[in-house]
Amino acid sequence: MPTSSPSFRPLYLQITRLLEKSLDAGEWRPGEAMPSEIELARRYGVSQGTVRKAVAALAADNLVVRRQGKGTYVATHTEERTSMFRFLRIRRDDGRDEYPASRLLDVRRFKATADVARLLELKPGDPLVILRRMLEYSGDPVVLDEIALPAALFKGLTKSRVEAYHGSMYSFFETQFGVRMLKAQEKLKAIPADAASARILNVAPGHPLLAVERVTLTYGDRPVEWRRGLCATHHHHYLNQLG
Amino acid sequence: MPTSSPSFRPLYLQITRLLEKSLDAGEWRPGEAMPSEIELARRYGVSQGTVRKAVAALAADNLVVRRQGKGTYVATHTEERTSMFRFLRIRRDDGRDEYPASRLLDVRRFKATADVARLLELKPGDPLVILRRMLEYSGDPVVLDEIALPAALFKGLTKSRVEAYHGSMYSFFETQFGVRMLKAQEKLKAIPADAASARILNVAPGHPLLAVERVTLTYGDRPVEWRRGLCATHHHHYLNQLG
DNA sequence: CAGTGGTCTAGACCACATC
DNA sequence: ATGTGGTCTAGACCACTGG
Known part of the structure; x- marks a missing residue:
């Protein structure tokens, strides 16, 4: 029986919340x-x-996948063939589906600056792990990513450990560190390439790049990743569906 | 009773489809x-x-709005205060919500080129109405839009008629021409400003601009608008939510 | 007050997967 | 054959809106 007001909340949503807590607590694994x-x-x-x-x-929030005749499964980044492009919006202009190759450049540790700390709900100076990597389509460099993670959640993340893993970044985070990326907010701008990025992306300095800034959230809308991608959009674009 | 296989379709979806047909036919107005x-x-x-x-x-597809105690209403672009930003993704960097002013530059007629014809499912050479307009935030030019519409659906669209209307572009299309914009697909790139756009947007030629190309669909996924926006992202960005 | 959409239940049956 | 999620029904009651 639902709690009779004030501030009425239906029974089924109360149960949704309980199930979400259990998912967060890891009662059932991805x-x-x-x-x-x-x-x-x-x-x-x-x-x-x-x-x-x-x-x-x-299921509507993609926390769970229902399969008729089989059961309800905890969503995972590991085997998602269907929604493989849920967090990857860069596509080829010619429409062909291509999943890019990821090339890790380096893994380093820093202290959080004020702005990143605010976005990740940390204190300035808290330790971060920063990955830099390239996404290559058909061998061509297209995206240069810088990925900042709270070190407290990703203890023991090293370059060799990333390189030993086969699969997407979020699959890596999920299986190796138990951190599940559920949704994200992105802000896009067009900016001129700085010298270093230009060299890596094989464009002229000052050339327009698509800058994609992302904050990724886990259960309870807790931010667990900050990311900035620089994308050379000669033969690729960012695809978005407005519902 | 649902049609018993093959290719099973539940009864409620059959009714959804019937209701959608009625909406398309205008049995109930927005x-x-x-x-x-x-x-x-x-x-x-x-x-x-x-x-x-x-x-x-x-309701999940935003075709309809349910209001407890009142009834179910056909969705409209005219009074949507909540989802005012559903088709407008440009935001201020400082987070303040501002709805931009629209300034119409010109309205002209052209024949469809091969690519636009393909996107709008027309024949090359079919007549188009092309609007160009500016979006201004706090008086500053930020977006330069070029909007292509099939002339057959927008008979009698003139510059003065647009200027006489107060409200959003899609509200105008809906009330004046009975064309309802339901969803859209956008492709984003970073490109250098050409001389003309640079002048209008008050940036240097070659300066990076965010190019947003949109195809907008009405009932039955029929394309009814092609649009290209050029956005100066100095103090604004394109916001996207990844679910 | 009556009328609307929203919740909750219980039970029957269907479609699908697995053994 | 069994168990899973998915559909459909009928009825009771709740929350909200408006006259």
């Missing part, structure tokens, strides 16, 4: 099946229909 | 209320719960 609807209904003492609405809300 | 769930249930001979799922699907 890729694993959650308990069936009937079992969850017993656990929370509600009808199967109410559990269904609760789980549907999780 | 801003108007649709019939109540109970009435729709009678009309289609299904339960209220099934109608509810059908309408929920429309």
